[in-house]
Amino acid sequence: MIRGESLSKTFGDIQAVKPLDIHIREHGITAIMGGSGSGKTTLLRLLSGLEKPSSGHVWFASEDLGRIPERRLFKLREQMGMVFQYSALLNSLDVYGNVAFPLHEHTNLDEEIIRRIVMMKLEQVGLRGFEHLMPSELSGGMAKRVAFARAMAMDPRVVFFDEPTSGLDPISAGVITSLIHDTVRKAHMTAVVVTHDVHAGLSIADHVILMWQGAIIASGSPDDIRASEDERVRQFIEGRPDGPIPFSRSTRPYLDDLLGTQP
Ligand SMILES: Nc1ncnc2c1ncn2[C@@H]1O[C@H](COP(=O)(O)OP(=O)(O)O)[C@@H](O)[C@H]1O
Ligand SMILES: [Mg+2]
Numbered sequence: 001m002i003r004g005e006s007l008s009k010t011f012g013d014i015q016a017v018k019p020l021d022i023h024i025r026e027h028g029i030t031a032i033m034g035g036s037g038s039g040k041t042t043l044l045r046l047l048s049g050l051e052k053p054s055s056g057h058v059w060f061a062s063e064d065l066g067r068i069p070e071r072r073l074f075k076l077r078e079q080m081g082m083v084f085q086y087s088a089l090l091n092s093l094d095v096y097g098n099v100a101f102p103l104h105e106h107t108n109l110d111e112e113i114i115r116r117i118v119m120m121k122l123e124q125v126g127l128r129g130f131e132h133l134m135p136s137e138l139s140g141g142m143a144k145r146v147a148f149a150r151a152m153a154m155d156p157r158v159v160f161f162d163e164p165t166s167g168l169d170p171i172s173a174g175v176i177t178s179l180i181h182d183t184v185r186k187a188h189m190t191a192v193v194v195t196h197d198v199h200a201g202l203s204i205a206d207h208v209i210l211m212w213q214g215a216i217i218a219s220g221s222p223d224d225i226r227a228s229e230d231e232r233v234r235q236f237i238e239g240r241p242d243g244p245i246p247f248s249r250s251t252r253p254y255l256d257d258l259l260g261t262q263p
Helices: 040-047 070-077 095-106 111-124 140-152 170-187 198-204 222-227 231-238 254-259
Strands: 002-011 014-024 028-034 055-060 080-083 158-162 190-195 207-212 215-220
Touching: 002 040, 014 040, 014 215, 028 040, 028 170, 028 198, 040 158, 040 190, 080 140, 095 111, 095 140, 111 140, 140 158, 140 170, 170 190, 170 198, 190 198, 198 222, 198 231, 207 222, 207 231, 215 222, 215 231, 222 231
Parallel strands: 028 190, 028 207, 080 158, 158 190
Antiparallel strands: 002 014, 002 055, 207 215
């Protein structure tokens, strides 16, 4: 359904995503996992057309997201829902207004129809009855659920999640994880979930992609990943501090950073 081909992204001299091939299968959950700074968010932004590749292609069905006109890209992006790392709710709108926002922006539906859609989406995330709360009145977990409801408002073909459990207590994290799992299963949706949460990723995904320093170092079913003998994969899934994945990945010598000198 979505395919990255020789896809890469560089920012200045940082290769955030090194040339890679990736295939997001339709129906089900693909988890993109890896440590902080491994390129997960950048890859997600490339796959969703938010970022232009430095090289290669992103095929969404048969269209190359990096090469189609802006207008067409905006149209295609209506088929994609995004749940950003910090929920990114509009603080001036209540829960209803946030979930209705994409419908107001992209459709000419009557308010009565929009209201029904919003109620359905809030029911799906367990927040019907909370439509009049403002974002500042929501817990972190509730805000994520509102962001999820908003991402589903347009009945997208694919929903992208960036770190859906980060910053949440373990219980709220568990709620979000199972909500993503159950919703995707019931609605036959396609989801791409970026996470550094090994447990969450392996427990809900059909397909796992593991990144390290901008490259894919493993991919397969959760069981394939658990059984991997690659030292980097083992270090990541066992959460060990020591191993081939270094604690610091800055390429600048420490002293130069401390003294502000050029190497
Ligand atoms: N907009 C940007 N400008 C410059 N560097 C960036 C930008 N976005 C990401 N990077 C760099 O690219 C690398 C990968 O970042 P990111 O994709 O956010 O990783 P992750 O989501 O796995 O933590 C990091 O070194 C980060 O500092
Ligand atoms: Mg990230």
